[in-house]
Amino acid sequence: MNSYLPKATHVAVREGKILGVGNLDQLSGWGEHSLNTRFADKVLMPGFVEGHCHAPEGQIWDHTYLGYFERYDPEGNLHPKLENMDNVLERLRHVDENMDDDDAPLFAWGFDPIYYNSERMTVKDLDSVSKTRCIIIMHTSGHLLNVNSLVLERAGIDSSTDVHGIFKDEEGKPTGELISMATHYIIQKVAGMPFFNSMDSRGLWRFSAIARRAGVTTATDLAASFDRDTLAAYREVTSKKEFPLRIVPAMRIQEMPIQEGIEKIKELVQSNSEKLHFGLCKIIADGSIQGYTARLKWPGYFKSSHEGAWYVPPETLIKMIDAYHSESIQLHIHTNGDEATEVTIGAIESALSNKPHSDHRHTLQHCQMAEEAHFRRMAKLGICANLFANHIFYWGDQHLEQTMGPDRAVRMDAAATAKRNGVNFSIHSDAPVTPLGPLFTAWCAANRQTASGRILGEHEKISVEDALRAITIGAAYTLKLDHLLGSIESGKFADFAVLEENPYEIPQEYLKDVKVWGTIHSGIPYPAE
Numbered sequence: 395m396n397s398y399l400p401k402a403t404h405v406a407v408r409e410g411k412i413l414g415v416g417n418l419d420q421l422s423g424w425g426e427h428s429l430n431t432r433f434a435d436k437v438l439m440p441g442f443v444e445g446h447c448h449a450p451e452g453q454i455w456d457h458t459y460l461g462y463f464e465r466y467d468p469e470g471n472l473h474p475k476l477e478n479m480d481n482v483l484e485r486l487r488h489v490d491e492n493m494d495d496d497d498a499p500l501f502a503w504g505f506d507p508i509y510y511n512s513e514r515m516t517v518k519d520l521d522s523v524s525k526t527r528c529i530i531i532m533h534t535s536g537h538l539l540n541v542n543s544l545v546l547e548r549a550g551i552d553s554s555t556d557v558h559g560i561f562k563d564e565e566g567k568p569t570g571e572l573i574s575m576a577t578h579y580i581i582q583k584v585a586g587m588p589f590f591n592s593m594d595s596r597g598l599w600r601f602s603a604i605a606r607r608a609g610v611t612t613a614t615d616l617a618a619s620f621d622r623d624t625l626a627a628y629r630e631v632t633s634k635k636e637f638p639l640r641i642v643p644a645m646r647i648q649e650m651p652i653q654e655g656i657e658k659i660k661e662l663v664q665s666n667s668e669k670l671h672f673g674l675c676k677i678i679a680d681g682s683i684q685g686y687t688a689r690l691k692w693p694g695y696f697k698s699s700h701e702g703a704w705y706v707p708p709e710t711l712i713k714m715i716d717a718y719h720s721e722s723i724q725l726h727i728h729t730n731g732d733e734a735t736e737v738t739i740g741a742i743e744s745a746l747s748n749k750p751h752s753d754h755r756h757t758l759q760h761c762q763m764a765e766e767a768h769f770r771r772m773a774k775l776g777i778c779a780n781l782f783a784n785h786i787f788y789w790g791d792q793h794l795e796q797t798m799g800p801d802r803a804v805r806m807d808a809a810a811t812a813k814r815n816g817v818n819f820s821i822h823s824d825a826p827v828t829p830l831g832p833l834f835t836a837w838c839a840a841n842r843q844t845a846s847g848r849i850l851g852e853h854e855k856i857s858v859e860d861a862l863r864a865i866t867i868g869a870a871y872t873l874k875l876d877h878l879l880g881s882i883e884s885g886k887f888a889d890f891a892v893l894e895e896n897p898y899e900i901p902q903e904y905l906k907d908v909k910v911w912g913t914i915h916s917g918i919p920y921p922a923e
């Protein structure tokens with residue numbers, strides 16, 4: 395990613411930074427040195443940068459994984475895929491039987507009925523696992539919960555409860571499916587809700603273990619509440635010499651008064667260190683496409699009459715963007731649907747006319763349904779895109795068949811169009827929504843293959859070179875850290891992804907299979923031996 399020296403045999407490191415790049419002879423000019431040949435048969439790339447993930451990927455593994463796809467936990471154990479609802483219930487039964495404390499609630503996550511022909515899970519299903527232990531399941535999207543009858547009983551939810559977001563069957567009885575903040579709050583009070591807890595140090599260490607295994611040396615925590623415990627945990631781990639990750643947290647600002655948010659982020663930036671970079675603020679404008687909560691322009695969803703949801707009403711969104719922008723604070727804004735993208739571009743355009751800024755780097759996160767006209771405006775206005783390339787594999791089939799239809803599905807996460815129009819872009823996993831793994835994400839953008847094996851949008855494929863740029867210097871650019879990391883260049887941090895194979899020398903369909911040995915962070919190899 396170093397334009398002057400795209401390839402080299404040696405790199406010199408001093409005090410955690412890159413001293414020089416070249417061959418041994420050239421680098422020897424720096425004086426006395428020790429030569430480390432440990433990685434002579436490996437390939438060093440700049441450490442990967444995950445521009446959109448969430449640190450709870452570390453602690454969510456304290457709870458049972460219920461995903462349709464197999465997945466590795468922070469300790470490297472593989473959790474096999476659950477192919478149908480029976481498999482899901484079997485795993486829950488197994489966990490229930492092996493829990494020591496009979497009164498402890500069973501929490502599980504990663505469930506997504508869209509893979510089971512949208513068959514709904516009910517109270518009856520979960521009661522067949524246990525009627526004496528509270529069971530709470532969070533769907534992959536994070537927006538829906540399923541609970542058993544004991545939880546409903548303790549929460550006082552029955553046929554007569556009139557709270558928005560309680561699903562009921564034909565007889566008016568609650569099905570155990572709950573979908574609103576109001577219902578989640580009730581459940582949190584009676585059974586707890588560990589998914590929304592603040593981060594602790596142990597969770598961040600586990601997050602760093604997942605990152606190391608994926609070659610990631612810098613990762614965002616892209617919508618944290620910045621409560622006292624979370625801030626203390628960030629500081630604690632990043633002050634440790636042996637913590638192998640730079641964290642770039644973004645403050646979730648939509649629930650805060652604007653002035654308070656502006657003051658808080660300005661104060662936090664003062665305490666930035668080499669491994670902890672405050673500065674970003676995050677707004678979530680709309681919902682998710684597979685949950686039918688993304689805001690779409692006409693003609694809307696393909697096989698549904700849902701209208702989508704604004705998580706922030708457009709008037710408020712426009713006001714917030716203008717206020718933060720006028721203080722030169724960088725915004726990362728989640729926009730999934732094309733209407734949300736359009737409104738946000740308009741809001742940034744008007745904020746820019748109120749206060750010009752030549753290098754704001756506001757970034758549209760996900761930006762999945764942007765059309766070419768949007769990318770043209772984004773390029774003009776200096777707006778970056780961080781595209782959700784993993785979506786193509788995980789939900790591409792569902793988008794083609796159910797949510798978007800064949801024509802609009804092919805333009806999802808349009809990396810080739812972004813590049814052609816000169817938009818600075820990155821690609822991401824949104825872990826824990828999909829697993830952290832930039833090489834897999836790059837594979838998605840280069841191959842655009844869905845889980846069923848179809849190619850979704852031949853014309854939006856990008857080259858391996860561009861995909862690898864997107865997970866290194868491209869992501870660093872969206873975080874305003876490209877002067878410090880993202881390429882192997884003199885003066886930058888000595889952060890490397892250590893690979894067993896050269897991703898430039900294999901057929902691009904194998905990009906996801908390149909083995910990651912580990913990372914080197916600030917010049918220190920992980921794992922150590």
Ligand SMILES: [Zn+2]
Nearest residue numbers: 446448616824
């Ligand atoms: Zn996210």
